[in-house]
Amino acid sequence: MDAKRAIELAIIANKVRKHALTGVYNAQSGHPGGSLSIADVLTLLYFEVMNVDPKDPQNPDRDRFVLSKGHTAPALYGTLAERGYFPVEDIAGLRSIGSYLQGHPVLNKIPGIDMSTGSLGQGVSVAGGMALAAKLDKKDYRVYSILGDGELEEGQVWEQAMFAPHYKLDNFTIFVDNNGLQIDGDITKVMNPTPIDEKFKAFGWNVIIADAHNFEELYNAIEAAKACKGKPTAVIMKSVKGKNVSFMENNAAWHGSAPNEEQYNQAIAELDAKIAELEAML
Amino acid sequence: MGKTATRISYGNALVKYGDNENIVVLDADLSKSTKTDTFKKVYPERFINCGIAESNMMCVAAGLATTGKTVFASTFAMFAAGRAFEQIRNSIGYPELNVKIGATHAGISVGEDGASHQCLEDIALMRSIPTMVVINPADDIEAQLAVKAAIDHKGPVYMRFGRLAVEDVNGPDYKFELGKGVQLKDGSDVTIIATGLMVQEGLKAAEMLEAEGISARVINIHTIKPIDEEIITKAAKETGAIVTAEEHYIMGGLGSAVTEVVCANAPCPVKIIGTDRYGKSGKPAELFKEYGLTAENIVAKAKEAMALKK
Numbered sequence: 001m002d003a004k005r006a007i008e009l010a011i012i013a014n015k016v017r018k019h020a021l022t023g024v025y026n027a028q029s030g031h032p033g034g035s036l037s038i039a040d041v042l043t044l045l046y047f048e049v050m051n052v053d054p055k056d057p058q059n060p061d062r063d064r065f066v067l068s069k070g071h072t073a074p075a076l077y078g079t080l081a082e083r084g085y086f087p088v089e090d091i092a093g094l095r096s097i098g099s100y101l102q103g104h105p106v107l108n109k110i111p112g113i114d115m116s117t118g119s120l121g122q123g124v125s126v127a128g129g130m131a132l133a134a135k136l137d138k139k140d141y142r143v144y145s146i147l148g149d150g151e152l153e154e155g156q157v158w159e160q161a162m163f164a165p166h167y168k169l170d171n172f173t174i175f176v177d178n179n180g181l182q183i184d185g186d187i188t189k190v191m192n193p194t195p196i197d198e199k200f201k202a203f204g205w206n207v208i209i210a211d212a213h214n215f216e217e218l219y220n221a222i223e224a225a226k227a228c229k230g231k232p233t234a235v236i237m238k239s240v241k242g243k244n245v246s247f248m249e250n251n252a253a254w255h256g257s258a259p260n261e262e263q264y265n266q267a268i269a270e271l272d273a274k275i276a277e278l279e280a281m282l
Numbered sequence: 283m284g285k286t287a288t289r290i291s292y293g294n295a296l297v298k299y300g301d302n303e304n305i306v307v308l309d310a311d312l313s314k315s316t317k318t319d320t321f322k323k324v325y326p327e328r329f330i331n332c333g334i335a336e337s338n339m340m341c342v343a344a345g346l347a348t349t350g351k352t353v354f355a356s357t358f359a360m361f362a363a364g365r366a367f368e369q370i371r372n373s374i375g376y377p378e379l380n381v382k383i384g385a386t387h388a389g390i391s392v393g394e395d396g397a398s399h400q401c402l403e404d405i406a407l408m409r410s411i412p413t414m415v416v417i418n419p420a421d422d423i424e425a426q427l428a429v430k431a432a433i434d435h436k437g438p439v440y441m442r443f444g445r446l447a448v449e450d451v452n453g454p455d456y457k458f459e460l461g462k463g464v465q466l467k468d469g470s471d472v473t474i475i476a477t478g479l480m481v482q483e484g485l486k487a488a489e490m491l492e493a494e495g496i497s498a499r500v501i502n503i504h505t506i507k508p509i510d511e512e513i514i515t516k517a518a519k520e521t522g523a524i525v526t527a528e529e530h531y532i533m534g535g536l537g538s539a540v541t542e543v544v545c546a547n548a549p550c551p552v553k554i555i556g557t558d559r560y561g562k563s564g565k566p567a568e569l570f571k572e573y574g575l576t577a578e579n580i581v582a583k584a585k586e587a588m589a590l591k592k
Contacts, residue, residue, distance in 0.1 A: 064348075114348065115345070116373070116376050119368060119373075125341030125344075126373055128341075129342035129343060129345020129346045130345040130349060132345070132346060133345065134349075136351075156337045159333075160338050
């Protein structure tokens with residue numbers, strides 16, 4: 001990926017962040033911190049990597065994506081809207097009665113959503129099932145999933161961690177959003193899931209460590225995952241919770257609380273400034 | 283009439299109806315007991331062992347189903363409906379995926395393994411999932427046809443099979459209709475509504491009542507959800523007293539489902555026969571006797587229900 005494309009993607013990702021915050025602000029509930037930390041990888045997947053078509057969201061040969069950390073739906077909705085699956089304006093209705101944009105992703109009701117998630121640990125298993133389906137049907141679509149680092153505390157994650165290498169699901173790539181924070185604080189203090197990379201290696205995965213906010217590095221990790229045969233890949237993404245909104249960065253308090261009007265306006269102003277800065281680089 | 287454990291019927295039906303390339307069967311290291319190994323022998327390429335990891339298995343089943351497959355996921359009832367309840371609820375029921383849960387070793391007829399393995403809550407748990415169909419077949423042919431019906435039905439289905447060999451209730455020409463109860467014997471004084479292996483006991487009880495001059499109707503409810511409201515309401519109106527019988531906890535199972543219908547449509551006395559506590563080790567016949575899952579107890583409760591008639 002060239003530097004120019006990385007800048008273009010960074011601009012889109014910051015628009016996605018704005019959409020996510022707008023949804024959470026309007027709903028006065030939701031999960032901004034982890035939404036902001038995964039905006040870059042979601043943008044990369046939907047705008048550069050995945051074989052998907054917003055006009056044909058049910059195409060059986062498409063690549064699949066499962067947001068195992070389903071509470072960060074605002075970022076996924078923002079990405080899907082920006083990609084053209086549904087109108088950006090609809091995000092304003094997030095979490096409200098009458099809106100199809102539920103608090104957590106839901107299958108069959110939201111264009112572009114490949115699986116209902118929200119209960120941690122389940123999405124990654126479902127994604128493994130999709131990857132297995134591709135193998136059984138001898139199809140070459142790929143399956144991607146994002147997990148939280150706190151989510152790794154769910155035992156079911158490790159059931160799938162055994163499953164995917166056992167069935168040699170090399171069409172399966174997971175991203176661990178390693179922002180180091182969960183609701184109750186520092187992941188190593190709440191229930192230490194580290195060392196994450198060594199655990200996945202021991203379970204038989206191809207493990208790559210990457211900067212969650214560096215498009216070229218993430219893109220190269222995905223390319224390396226595609227090239228790796230016989231093993232699934234776990235990309236451990238070093239990320240910043242609340243990325244690109246100064247007062248939300250690295251603060252667990254923003255895991256699941258909505259900004260007030262003043263905070264929202266400041267966040268949008270900061271993201272607009274970031275976008276302007278990036279556009280000036282093009 | 284033959285004697286077959288419905289788990290055997292399940293394995294045979296998977297082979298019988300499993301020639302469809304779209305069908306995938308999953309198990310959690312119990313394929314020899316759940317009898318999915320019968321399918322595995324014929325279609326090894328479409329059998330996936332998930333190891334002892336039921337939560338993951340249910341979600342893998344969901345993932346496969348999102349791609350259009352019809353997926354059977356099997357383990358003991360305790361570890362399907364019990365351990366993996368939330369996976370079934372959130373990853374199969376909520377997205378309405380085409381996953382068929384083949385749960386074997388349900389009820390106290392598991393016998394010697396004892397309470398930890400005798401699932402007596404599964405009907406209640408599965409019935410509480412809005413999109414779930416719940417089937418509890420009584421014999422071999424019904425179990426096989428339930429598998430066929432599950433394949434034909436689009437959406438999640440829970441099928442409850444037993445470990446113990448049970449006598450045939452239905453003849454070879456039996457037609458299975460999802461959601462429809464089966465009246466096995468007409469009667470006017472009381473109705474015995476039974477499910478699973480208690481249907482056989484219900485028929486025996488009706489004979490015993492007949493000998494005492496009491497006319498008992500017998501209804502087999504194989505589909506506990508959606509339940510056949512019509513046949514139950516008609517029985518309540520025409521006989522005015524009901525006794526239900528199931529190899530399940532008295533709360534939340536067939537008895538609860540029947541009372542929900544009766545109370546809403548045609549109130550009449552309903553006595554519920556089922557277990558009222560955890561199971562324990564023992565031979566199935568000994569356990570049935572100790573827990574009151576017998577024709578004799580059905581007779582006694584039928585009389586109690588009749589005595590309450592206005």
